[in-house]
Amino acid sequence: MQVILKENVENLGHIGDIVKVAPGYARNYLIPRNFAIEATEKNAKALEHAKRQLEYKRNKVLEQARVLVAKIEGVSLSISHQAGEEGKLFGSVTNMELAELLKAQGVEIDRKKIVLAEPIKHVGEFIAVVKVHPEVTANLKVVVTKAE
Template sequence: MNIILTENVEGLGTIGDLVKVKPGYARNYLIPGGIAVEANTRNVKQLEHQKRQLERKMQKLTQAAELLKQKIEAVTCSFAHRAGEDGKLFGSVTSMEIEAKLAEAGVEVDRKKIQLVEPIKALGNFEVPVKLQAGVIATIKITVVAAE
């Protein structure tokens, strides 16, 4: 008997998979438990329609993320902090400061998406990845100079 899974079932498949199981397993366990529905033509067409809708939605998210990536990569963030003679900062550049600089440039990014492993504590040029929607990753160019 062919069924469409509505939940992930270990050893059988994931949501939306069309699988063949024994009729008793489907009738007595999967269908009454709401884990699966029978794979008739109506349910198969409905599944295909839902997959097409999700695909369109993912395309729109990807396009929006690509536009945001272009905006982010066009911006170079410059920070002037007090530093010692060896080039170490007396403070650090954090994701909050990076978020504020991007906001000044007109790019709104949540600071949790800025993938700064640890705060920047030295002078120089750095590249920090930003994780956007749909798996798109942008890179921010950051320059840290000594304040006068």
């Protein structure tokens, strides 16, 4: 089944793309959530008219993502955890914990968009990648210290 995307869908495509998906995926997920419309001849003609609006929306979403990246990169998170003598943490710092700390700083982001190369299990400075938009990522500085 072919659909026209109305939103950016990760691993599928961008706004305005015509993609082929399984009928159940389109019928049960994409169309009810307004992520896509069916690619009929009528909708394809309407797409040409709507492309300008979609391009404007795409640019607006990209601009919002860049503003969010500037906010995220301006923030440095400090976390204190209990640790052993050699700086090894009891447990680890997770992306859920980072998302909560970002929310406390006024930047609300889904925890699934925070990517850690490997779990943080030692005291020190780390960089976490935040996938704000398919085209834009931010580097989040995380400082882990030993709790007293």
